Amino acid sequence: MVDEDGRGYGIGELAEAAGVSVKTVRFYSDSGLLPESGRSPGGHRRYGASALERLRTVRRLRALGLPLPAVAEVLRGDAEAAAALAVHRAEVERQLTDLRWRQAALEAVAEQPGALDLVGDALRTPPATDALAAFWRRVLPLRLPPRLVAAIIDAAVPDLPGSPTPAQALAYARLHAVATDRAAAAAIRTADGGSCDDAHLLYEGLGEAYELARLGAPDALDCFVGAHARAGRAADSPAFRRALVTRLTRPNPHMAAYWTHSGALRADPAPDMGTTHAVLTAELVRSVHAAATVSGTRPAPR
Numbered sequence: 001m002v003d004e005d006g007r008g009y010g011i012g013e014l015a016e017a018a019g020v021s022v023k024t025v026r027f028y029s030d031s032g033l034l035p036e037s038g039r040s041p042g043g044h045r046r047y048g049a050s051a052l053e054r055l056r057t058v059r060r061l062r063a064l065g066l067p068l069p070a071v072a073e074v075l076r077g078d079a080e081a082a083a084a085l086a087v088h089r090a091e092v093e094r095q096l097t098d099l100r101w102r103q104a105a106l107e108a109v110a111e112q113p114g115a116l117d118l119v120g121d122a123l124r125t126p127p128a129t130d131a132l133a134a135f136w137r138r139v140l141p142l143r144l145p146p147r148l149v150a151a152i153i154d155a156a157v158p159d160l161p162g163s164p165t166p167a168q169a170l171a172y173a174r175l176h177a178v179a180t181d182r183a184a185a186a187a188i189r190t191a192d193g194g195s196c197d198d199a200h201l202l203y204e205g206l207g208e209a210y211e212l213a214r215l216g217a218p219d220a221l222d223c224f225v226g227a228h229a230r231a232g233r234a235a236d237s238p239a240f241r242r243a244l245v246t247r248l249t250r251p252n253p254h255m256a257a258y259w260t261h262s263g264a265l266r267a268d269p270a271p272d273m274g275t276t277h278a279v280l281t282a283e284l285v286r287s288v289h290a291a292a293t294v295s296g297t298r299p300a301p302r
Helices: 013-016 022-032 050-063 070-074 081-111 115-120 130-139 146-155 166-179 180-191 200-215 220-231 239-248 253-265 271-297
Strands: 044-047
Touching: 013 022, 013 044, 013 050, 022 044, 022 050, 022 200, 044 180, 044 220, 050 070, 050 081, 070 081, 081 115, 081 166, 130 166, 130 180, 146 271, 166 253, 180 253, 200 220, 200 271, 220 239, 220 271, 239 271, 253 271
Parallel strands: none
Antiparallel strands: none
Protein backbone atom coordinates (compact mmCIF):
# COMPACT_ATOMS: atom_id res chain seq x y z
CA MET A 1 0.00 0.00 0.00
CA VAL A 2 1.19 3.56 0.68
CA ASP A 3 4.62 3.43 2.24
CA GLU A 4 5.26 5.14 5.55
CA ASP A 5 7.74 7.48 3.90
CA GLY A 6 5.06 8.58 1.41
CA ARG A 7 6.55 6.94 -1.64
CA GLY A 8 3.07 5.78 -2.74
CA TYR A 9 1.94 2.57 -4.39
CA GLY A 10 3.65 -0.10 -6.38
CA ILE A 11 1.77 -1.15 -9.49
CA GLY A 12 0.60 -4.41 -7.93
CA GLU A 13 -0.46 -2.69 -4.73
CA LEU A 14 -2.42 -0.09 -6.64
CA ALA A 15 -4.12 -2.75 -8.77
CA GLU A 16 -5.10 -4.74 -5.68
CA ALA A 17 -6.44 -1.69 -3.85
CA ALA A 18 -8.54 -0.64 -6.85
CA GLY A 19 -9.74 -4.17 -7.65
CA VAL A 20 -8.30 -4.19 -11.17
CA SER A 21 -5.56 -6.10 -12.93
CA VAL A 22 -1.96 -4.94 -13.18
CA LYS A 23 -2.49 -4.92 -16.94
CA THR A 24 -5.31 -2.36 -16.52
CA VAL A 25 -3.15 -0.09 -14.35
CA ARG A 26 -0.34 -0.35 -16.88
CA PHE A 27 -2.73 0.49 -19.74
CA TYR A 28 -4.08 3.61 -18.03
CA SER A 29 -0.56 4.61 -17.09
CA ASP A 30 0.71 4.22 -20.66
CA SER A 31 -2.35 6.20 -21.86
CA GLY A 32 -1.34 9.15 -19.68
CA LEU A 33 -4.37 8.87 -17.40
CA LEU A 34 -2.36 7.64 -14.41
CA PRO A 35 1.01 9.41 -14.18
CA GLU A 36 3.80 7.68 -12.33
CA SER A 37 5.40 9.48 -9.40
CA GLY A 38 8.70 7.79 -10.10
CA ARG A 39 10.44 4.43 -10.13
CA SER A 40 11.67 2.17 -7.34
CA PRO A 41 15.40 1.40 -7.01
CA GLY A 42 14.63 -1.79 -8.92
CA GLY A 43 12.99 0.16 -11.75
CA HIS A 44 9.39 -0.67 -10.87
CA ARG A 45 6.62 1.89 -11.32
CA ARG A 46 5.53 3.89 -8.30
CA TYR A 47 2.35 5.94 -7.95
CA GLY A 48 1.52 8.77 -5.57
CA ALA A 49 -0.95 8.65 -2.69
CA SER A 50 -3.70 10.24 -4.87
CA ALA A 51 -3.36 7.58 -7.55
CA LEU A 52 -5.99 5.29 -6.04
CA GLU A 53 -8.78 7.88 -6.15
CA ARG A 54 -7.66 8.96 -9.62
CA LEU A 55 -7.79 5.36 -10.81
CA ARG A 56 -11.25 4.93 -9.32
CA THR A 57 -12.42 8.07 -11.13
CA VAL A 58 -11.07 6.70 -14.40
CA ARG A 59 -12.86 3.39 -13.86
CA ARG A 60 -16.18 5.10 -13.06
CA LEU A 61 -16.02 7.30 -16.13
CA ARG A 62 -14.97 4.41 -18.35
CA ALA A 63 -17.74 2.23 -16.91
CA LEU A 64 -20.20 4.79 -18.34
CA GLY A 65 -18.47 4.52 -21.72
CA LEU A 66 -16.69 7.89 -21.68
CA PRO A 67 -13.93 7.82 -24.32
CA LEU A 68 -10.32 7.99 -23.14
CA PRO A 69 -9.70 11.51 -24.57
CA ALA A 70 -12.73 12.82 -22.67
CA VAL A 71 -11.58 11.10 -19.48
CA ALA A 72 -8.19 12.78 -19.91
CA GLU A 73 -9.86 16.19 -20.26
CA VAL A 74 -11.76 15.66 -17.01
CA LEU A 75 -8.62 14.58 -15.16
CA ARG A 76 -6.68 17.59 -16.48
CA GLY A 77 -9.45 19.92 -15.40
CA ASP A 78 -10.17 20.98 -18.99
CA ALA A 79 -13.78 19.79 -18.66
CA GLU A 80 -16.25 19.17 -15.88
CA ALA A 81 -17.29 15.54 -15.45
CA ALA A 82 -20.98 16.49 -15.73
CA ALA A 83 -20.40 18.33 -19.02
CA ALA A 84 -18.34 15.50 -20.48
CA LEU A 85 -21.00 12.98 -19.51
CA ALA A 86 -23.72 15.16 -21.05
CA VAL A 87 -21.84 15.17 -24.36
CA HIS A 88 -21.40 11.42 -24.14
CA ARG A 89 -25.08 10.95 -23.28
CA ALA A 90 -26.05 12.85 -26.44
CA GLU A 91 -23.75 10.64 -28.50
CA VAL A 92 -25.24 7.50 -26.95
CA GLU A 93 -28.73 8.78 -27.78
CA ARG A 94 -27.63 9.38 -31.38
CA GLN A 95 -26.33 5.83 -31.59
CA LEU A 96 -29.54 4.46 -30.09
CA THR A 97 -31.58 6.45 -32.61
CA ASP A 98 -29.51 4.97 -35.43
CA LEU A 99 -30.13 1.49 -34.03
CA ARG A 100 -33.88 2.14 -33.71
CA TRP A 101 -33.97 3.25 -37.36
CA ARG A 102 -32.05 0.14 -38.38
CA GLN A 103 -34.46 -2.04 -36.43
CA ALA A 104 -37.48 -0.32 -38.02
CA ALA A 105 -35.90 -0.72 -41.46
CA LEU A 106 -35.30 -4.43 -40.88
CA GLU A 107 -38.90 -4.89 -39.77
CA ALA A 108 -40.13 -2.95 -42.81
CA VAL A 109 -38.17 -5.22 -45.15
CA ALA A 110 -39.39 -8.30 -43.27
CA GLU A 111 -42.96 -7.13 -43.85
CA GLN A 112 -42.30 -6.08 -47.46
CA PRO A 113 -39.29 -7.95 -48.91
CA GLY A 114 -39.67 -6.10 -52.18
CA ALA A 115 -38.67 -2.86 -50.41
CA LEU A 116 -35.12 -4.08 -49.75
CA ASP A 117 -33.49 -2.02 -52.52
CA LEU A 118 -35.43 1.13 -51.64
CA VAL A 119 -34.81 0.91 -47.88
CA GLY A 120 -31.24 -0.28 -48.23
CA ASP A 121 -30.30 2.62 -50.52
CA ALA A 122 -31.91 5.24 -48.26
CA LEU A 123 -30.38 3.90 -45.05
CA ARG A 124 -26.82 3.35 -46.24
CA THR A 125 -26.06 6.31 -43.98
CA PRO A 126 -27.93 7.30 -40.80
CA PRO A 127 -31.24 9.04 -41.58
CA ALA A 128 -30.88 12.81 -41.95
CA THR A 129 -32.76 15.72 -43.48
CA ASP A 130 -29.86 17.04 -45.56
CA ALA A 131 -31.14 15.44 -48.78
CA LEU A 132 -34.62 16.84 -48.15
CA ALA A 133 -33.29 20.37 -47.65
CA ALA A 134 -31.18 20.01 -50.82
CA PHE A 135 -34.31 18.95 -52.71
CA TRP A 136 -36.07 22.17 -51.78
CA ARG A 137 -33.07 24.26 -52.79
CA ARG A 138 -33.27 22.62 -56.21
CA VAL A 139 -37.06 22.97 -56.43
CA LEU A 140 -37.47 26.56 -55.26
CA PRO A 141 -37.24 29.41 -57.78
CA LEU A 142 -33.91 31.07 -58.35
CA ARG A 143 -32.97 34.28 -56.57
CA LEU A 144 -35.32 33.90 -53.63
CA PRO A 145 -34.04 35.78 -50.56
CA PRO A 146 -32.02 33.44 -48.30
CA ARG A 147 -34.30 34.16 -45.33
CA LEU A 148 -37.31 33.05 -47.39
CA VAL A 149 -35.57 29.89 -48.58
CA ALA A 150 -34.66 29.04 -44.97
CA ALA A 151 -38.25 29.60 -43.80
CA ILE A 152 -39.68 27.40 -46.57
CA ILE A 153 -37.22 24.59 -45.88
CA ASP A 154 -37.96 24.80 -42.16
CA ALA A 155 -41.67 24.41 -42.87
CA ALA A 156 -41.38 21.78 -45.60
CA VAL A 157 -38.77 19.40 -44.15
CA PRO A 158 -40.18 17.12 -41.44
CA ASP A 159 -38.36 16.30 -38.22
CA LEU A 160 -37.35 12.65 -38.24
CA PRO A 161 -38.80 10.55 -35.41
CA GLY A 162 -36.36 9.18 -32.85
CA SER A 163 -38.25 5.89 -32.56
CA PRO A 164 -39.65 5.20 -36.04
CA THR A 165 -42.17 2.54 -36.90
CA PRO A 166 -41.53 0.20 -39.83
CA ALA A 167 -44.06 2.25 -41.83
CA GLN A 168 -42.10 5.42 -41.10
CA ALA A 169 -38.84 3.80 -42.10
CA LEU A 170 -40.45 2.89 -45.41
CA ALA A 171 -41.92 6.39 -45.77
CA TYR A 172 -38.46 7.89 -45.19
CA ALA A 173 -36.97 5.63 -47.85
CA ARG A 174 -39.63 6.68 -50.34
CA LEU A 175 -39.23 10.34 -49.43
CA HIS A 176 -35.46 10.04 -49.79
CA ALA A 177 -35.93 8.55 -53.27
CA VAL A 178 -38.12 11.50 -54.30
CA ALA A 179 -35.70 14.04 -52.81
CA THR A 180 -32.64 12.62 -54.54
CA ASP A 181 -34.28 12.49 -57.98
CA ARG A 182 -32.60 15.53 -59.54
CA ALA A 183 -34.51 15.24 -62.82
CA ALA A 184 -37.82 15.36 -60.97
CA ALA A 185 -36.69 18.40 -58.98
CA ALA A 186 -35.68 20.21 -62.16
CA ALA A 187 -39.06 19.41 -63.71
CA ILE A 188 -40.88 20.77 -60.67
CA ARG A 189 -38.92 24.01 -60.76
CA THR A 190 -39.63 24.44 -64.48
CA ALA A 191 -43.34 23.70 -64.06
CA ASP A 192 -43.62 26.18 -61.20
CA GLY A 193 -41.89 28.99 -63.08
CA GLY A 194 -38.53 28.78 -61.36
CA SER A 195 -37.09 31.81 -63.15
CA CYS A 196 -39.92 34.21 -62.33
CA ASP A 197 -38.48 37.54 -61.18
CA ASP A 198 -41.42 38.05 -58.82
CA ALA A 199 -41.29 34.56 -57.31
CA HIS A 200 -40.53 36.06 -53.90
CA LEU A 201 -43.93 37.78 -53.98
CA LEU A 202 -45.59 34.42 -54.57
CA TYR A 203 -43.82 32.57 -51.77
CA GLU A 204 -44.10 35.39 -49.25
CA GLY A 205 -47.82 35.65 -50.02
CA LEU A 206 -48.32 31.89 -49.85
CA GLY A 207 -46.67 31.79 -46.45
CA GLU A 208 -49.12 34.39 -45.19
CA ALA A 209 -52.07 32.54 -46.77
CA TYR A 210 -51.04 29.22 -45.22
CA GLU A 211 -50.80 30.82 -41.79
CA LEU A 212 -54.23 32.41 -42.18
CA ALA A 213 -55.66 29.06 -43.27
CA ARG A 214 -54.19 27.33 -40.23
CA LEU A 215 -55.82 29.98 -38.05
CA GLY A 216 -59.16 29.48 -39.83
CA ALA A 217 -59.21 33.08 -41.10
CA PRO A 218 -61.95 33.71 -43.72
CA ASP A 219 -59.64 35.76 -45.96
CA ALA A 220 -57.06 32.96 -46.40
CA LEU A 221 -58.32 32.12 -49.90
CA ASP A 222 -58.19 35.76 -51.06
CA CYS A 223 -54.64 35.97 -49.73
CA PHE A 224 -53.76 32.73 -51.53
CA VAL A 225 -55.13 33.96 -54.87
CA GLY A 226 -53.63 37.41 -54.35
CA ALA A 227 -50.14 35.92 -53.95
CA HIS A 228 -50.46 34.22 -57.34
CA ALA A 229 -51.88 37.36 -58.91
CA ARG A 230 -49.06 39.62 -57.65
CA ALA A 231 -46.39 37.18 -58.81
CA GLY A 232 -48.03 37.03 -62.23
CA ARG A 233 -48.54 40.80 -62.33
CA ALA A 234 -52.24 40.24 -62.85
CA ALA A 235 -55.45 41.33 -61.18
CA ASP A 236 -57.54 38.98 -59.06
CA SER A 237 -60.60 38.41 -61.23
CA PRO A 238 -63.01 35.56 -62.03
CA ALA A 239 -61.07 34.87 -65.23
CA PHE A 240 -57.78 34.79 -63.33
CA ARG A 241 -59.24 32.40 -60.76
CA ARG A 242 -60.50 30.05 -63.47
CA ALA A 243 -57.06 30.01 -65.08
CA LEU A 244 -55.44 29.48 -61.68
CA VAL A 245 -57.67 26.46 -61.02
CA THR A 246 -56.52 24.93 -64.30
CA ARG A 247 -52.87 25.47 -63.37
CA LEU A 248 -53.05 24.37 -59.74
CA THR A 249 -55.03 21.19 -60.42
CA ARG A 250 -52.54 19.99 -63.01
CA PRO A 251 -51.12 16.73 -61.54
CA ASN A 252 -47.58 16.86 -60.13
CA PRO A 253 -46.88 13.28 -59.02
CA HIS A 254 -43.42 13.98 -57.63
CA MET A 255 -44.57 16.78 -55.35
CA ALA A 256 -47.65 14.82 -54.35
CA ALA A 257 -45.39 11.90 -53.38
CA TYR A 258 -43.17 14.22 -51.35
CA TRP A 259 -46.07 15.47 -49.24
CA THR A 260 -47.56 11.99 -48.81
CA HIS A 261 -44.34 10.48 -47.48
CA SER A 262 -43.42 13.59 -45.52
CA GLY A 263 -46.79 13.51 -43.79
CA ALA A 264 -46.22 9.90 -42.72
CA LEU A 265 -43.07 11.00 -40.87
CA ARG A 266 -44.56 13.95 -39.01
CA ALA A 267 -45.52 13.59 -35.37
CA ASP A 268 -47.22 17.00 -35.32
CA PRO A 269 -50.93 16.54 -36.19
CA ALA A 270 -51.17 20.12 -37.49
CA PRO A 271 -51.53 20.38 -41.30
CA ASP A 272 -48.21 20.79 -43.09
CA MET A 273 -47.53 23.15 -45.97
CA GLY A 274 -48.55 20.60 -48.60
CA THR A 275 -51.83 19.81 -46.88
CA THR A 276 -52.65 23.48 -46.41
CA HIS A 277 -51.90 24.18 -50.08
CA ALA A 278 -54.24 21.34 -51.09
CA VAL A 279 -57.00 22.63 -48.81
CA LEU A 280 -56.78 26.15 -50.27
CA THR A 281 -56.67 24.79 -53.81
CA ALA A 282 -59.79 22.71 -53.16
CA GLU A 283 -61.52 25.77 -51.69
CA LEU A 284 -60.58 27.76 -54.78
CA VAL A 285 -62.02 25.05 -57.03
CA ARG A 286 -65.29 25.06 -55.07
CA SER A 287 -65.55 28.84 -55.21
CA VAL A 288 -64.93 28.94 -58.97
CA HIS A 289 -67.50 26.22 -59.61
CA ALA A 290 -69.98 27.98 -57.34
CA ALA A 291 -69.45 31.23 -59.22
CA ALA A 292 -69.87 29.44 -62.55
CA THR A 293 -73.13 27.89 -61.34
CA VAL A 294 -74.51 31.27 -60.29
CA SER A 295 -73.53 32.96 -63.54
CA GLY A 296 -74.62 30.04 -65.70
CA THR A 297 -71.21 29.67 -67.34
CA ARG A 298 -69.33 26.41 -67.67
CA PRO A 299 -66.77 25.74 -64.92
CA ALA A 300 -63.09 25.70 -65.69
CA PRO A 301 -61.90 22.35 -67.07
CA ARG A 302 -60.25 20.06 -64.52
